[in-house]
Amino acid sequence: MKPMNPLIRPLVAGGIALAALTAAAAEAPSGWSYKEIADALHAIMESDRTVYTRNVVNRLQNEEKVIKASEHWKDDKALPLPAQMFRYGAEMVAEKNAGFTYSLLSLWPVNKQNAAKTAVEKEGLEAVAKSGQPYYKEETLGGKKYYTAVYPDKAVAKACIACHNDHKDTPRRDFKMGDVMGGVVLRIPMK
Amino acid sequence: MSRHWRSWLLWGVLSAALAGVFAAGLTVDSAQGSSWRAEVRSLFLPGATSHGHYQIELKCNACHGAAFGGREALQEACVKCHGAELKAADDKHPKSKFTDPRNADRAALLDATQCVTCHVEHRPGITRFAGVTLSDDYCAICHRDIGKDRPTHQGLAFTTCASSGCHNFHDNRALYEDFLLKHAAEPALLEQPALPERNFAKVLEDLGSYPHDRYPVKPLGRDAIDAGSNLKAPAPVVDDWLATAHAKAGVNCSACHREKEPAGEHAWVERPSHKVCTTCHEPEVKGFLAGKHGMRLVQDLEPMRPALARLPMKHDAGDKPLTCIACHGAHRFDTRAAAVEGCLACHDDTHSRAFKASLHYALWQKESKGELPAGSGVSCTTCHMPRVSHRTPDDVTRILVQHNQNDTLRPNEKMIRSACLHCHGLQFSLDALAEPKLAAANFKGQPAKRIESIDMAKRAEARAEGSRRKAKDRGQGG
Numbered sequence: 001m002k003p004m005n006p007l008i009r010p011l012v013a014g015g016i017a018l019a020a021l022t023a024a025a026a027e028a029p030s031g032w033s034y035k036e037i038a039d040a041l042h043a044i045m046e047s048d049r050t051v052y053t054r055n056v057v058n059r060l061q062n063e064e065k066v067i068k069a070s071e072h073w074k075d076d077k078a079l080p081l082p083a084q085m086f087r088y089g090a091e092m093v094a095e096k097n098a099g100f101t102y103s104l105l106s107l108w109p110v111n112k113q114n115a116a117k118t119a120v121e122k123e124g125l126e127a128v129a130k131s132g133q134p135y136y137k138e139e140t141l142g143g144k145k146y147y148t149a150v151y152p153d154k155a156v157a158k159a160c161i162a163c164h165n166d167h168k169d170t171p172r173r174d175f176k177m178g179d180v181m182g183g184v185v186l187r188i189p190m191k
Numbered sequence: 192m193s194r195h196w197r198s199w200l201l202w203g204v205l206s207a208a209l210a211g212v213f214a215a216g217l218t219v220d221s222a223q224g225s226s227w228r229a230e231v232r233s234l235f236l237p238g239a240t241s242h243g244h245y246q247i248e249l250k251c252n253a254c255h256g257a258a259f260g261g262r263e264a265l266q267e268a269c270v271k272c273h274g275a276e277l278k279a280a281d282d283k284h285p286k287s288k289f290t291d292p293r294n295a296d297r298a299a300l301l302d303a304t305q306c307v308t309c310h311v312e313h314r315p316g317i318t319r320f321a322g323v324t325l326s327d328d329y330c331a332i333c334h335r336d337i338g339k340d341r342p343t344h345q346g347l348a349f350t351t352c353a354s355s356g357c358h359n360f361h362d363n364r365a366l367y368e369d370f371l372l373k374h375a376a377e378p379a380l381l382e383q384p385a386l387p388e389r390n391f392a393k394v395l396e397d398l399g400s401y402p403h404d405r406y407p408v409k410p411l412g413r414d415a416i417d418a419g420s421n422l423k424a425p426a427p428v429v430d431d432w433l434a435t436a437h438a439k440a441g442v443n444c445s446a447c448h449r450e451k452e453p454a455g456e457h458a459w460v461e462r463p464s465h466k467v468c469t470t471c472h473e474p475e476v477k478g479f480l481a482g483k484h485g486m487r488l489v490q491d492l493e494p495m496r497p498a499l500a501r502l503p504m505k506h507d508a509g510d511k512p513l514t515c516i517a518c519h520g521a522h523r524f525d526t527r528a529a530a531v532e533g534c535l536a537c538h539d540d541t542h543s544r545a546f547k548a549s550l551h552y553a554l555w556q557k558e559s560k561g562e563l564p565a566g567s568g569v570s571c572t573t574c575h576m577p578r579v580s581h582r583t584p585d586d587v588t589r590i591l592v593q594h595n596q597n598d599t600l601r602p603n604e605k606m607i608r609s610a611c612l613h614c615h616g617l618q619f620s621l622d623a624l625a626e627p628k629l630a631a632a633n634f635k636g637q638p639a640k641r642i643e644s645i646d647m648a649k650r651a652e653a654r655a656e657g658s659r660r661k662a663k664d665r666g667q668g669g
């Protein structure tokens with residue numbers, strides 16, 4: 001075999017390495033089930049959401065009373081509500097075409113656009129409200145198949161129930177600490 | 192035979208010439224003015240464009256960037272010019288709402304991920320207010336059952352959704368329920384009506400982008416001018432300049448008249464463009480370029496001229512090129528003149544002609560004479576180019592003039608927060624803006640009808656209060 005041109009050698013080596021890396025990157029998710037991916041994503045969402053609700057909103061508004069949280073946080077120079085914080089993140093993820101979508105829904109939504117809409121959402125929200133456990137199902141929307149996971153969203157701080165029980169548009173005013181107030185609905189498109 | 196041949200030759204030459212003419216029209220770089228190539232290019236327009244785009248309609252690739260880019264390339268072009276404004280308006284129907292799979296059924300009926308779903312260009316026959324080309328019942332596609340959730344909305348016709356003082360598809364910053372309630376008790380005229388003061392001079396020191404090194408802030412006199420032999424003496428421009436904030440703040444002749452060349456040298460420029468103004472007034476120029484006055488400059492077209500406008504303009508102003516100095520007047524830069532005469536030098540519609548007979552102008556005159564404190568008069572720009580809060584990249588809050596005159600129009604409720612509410616209550620503002628006749632008369636007179644939005648918000652609040660009481664009686668509401 002003819003010896004390889006010294007200029008081409010590193011290129012070929014790099015190409016092989018890149019091919020190997022690409023293959024590794026493509027193979028990695030196959031070891032993950034849809035459920036595991038959904039659970040992992042939700043673990044991040046729930047943790048961030050709890051940190052913001054407890055350590056920012058509940059601490060500063062309800063305990064230290066130094067700043068308020070408001071739906072109209074820009075006008076009121078206040079903190080965004082935990083539900084808004086969650087929604088803005090979800091919108092940003094959607095803008096990035098990250099491949100999955102999520103939203104915070106409820107059987108007792110303050111904003112009626114966040115009521116259950118699809119059959120799986122209804123079923124899922126009812127199931128998590130009863131059991132307090134996640135619910136998983138496949139569903140087809142707009143001709144595409146999704147792996148849909150619904151996770152219970154519980155009242156983790158006084159701020160959650162105080163606001164929801166008092167809000168003008170709330171359909172329910174008897175939430176207590178620890179109650180399932182709604183659910184995080186996460187959808188992963190299925191291949 | 193030879194006659195036959197000659198006919199074919201003639202046909203060939205004429206066809207080639209015709210193809211050449213069309214090709215020249217299609218390929219001209221910047222179709223503008225009255226050049227014959229622009230005339231030819233206009234033959235390619237599939238229909239007249241809307242009021243928003245007619246100024247740049249012959250610059251096809253302003254919107255059709257890629258020849259075969261499809262809807263995505265078109266959408267990109269929309270967002271390039273309008274994206275920032277929508278973001279700032281807290282757009283109530285962002286794209287993410289329609290890409291969410293749970294809304295797939297709605298998106299199938301109304302694909303609002305694309306601007307052109309609702310705003311099709313080149314369709315004058317179906318283009319209505321604000322460039323909307325959908326039929327009037329578009330809200331009902333998703334919200335037909337709103338009466339179930341909101342008893343105050345029961346039985347309302349679909350034609351009322353987007354009527355003045357109620358809802359807008361994109362910008363509801365002055366119309367959301369809690370905002371209506373917050374401003375519900377305001378009188379028609381506030382006790383201390385006043386506009387916010389511009390603060391450029393106060394924050395100059397904090398602005399990192401300001402050329403402090405070359406033009407330190409200090410008053411300059413006649414002997415300090417650095418124009419050298421470029422200034423032909425005696426020049427009245429020096430007196431004009433001496434009276435300005437520019438001279439008081441150390442902005443010498445060279446600050447505007449010397450532009451940096453690619454080689455790094457500063458060469459004298461007799462007639463500086465808007466680009467030189469961005470050195471210190473970047474957000475203002477950005478606004479100007481985003482509006483009807485400057486939008487052609489962004490596309491590298493000749494400046495807009497009143498003669499090209501669709502609104503009635505004064506004949507003698509027809510050829511005035513709209514650059515910064517068209518309104519601000521080179522060297523004098525009198526902002527009070529710009530705020531009224533700057534507009535009325537060209538604009539000649541009913542609303543503009545009625546201005547000098549309005550109460551707003553009477554206040555403006557009193558302020559000019561010193562009979563009223565600064566900020567109590569109302570000029571054209573008070574409403575159409577209001578003073579707004581702007582955060583610079585180095586986190587300085589500036590109160591500056593929004594030079595995009597579109598920012599407060601179509602729908603006109605967009606001016607409620609930035610203009611009306613400085614002096615008037617919300618109910619009065621909603622009522623006044625909803626009456627086209629009153630607007631045409633430049634708001635001389637009183638609104639005849641009451642917009643119900645605030646009353647409806649109050650009814651909804653009373654209903655909520657009842658529900659809160661009941662819950663309390665039952666011992667709920669941890």
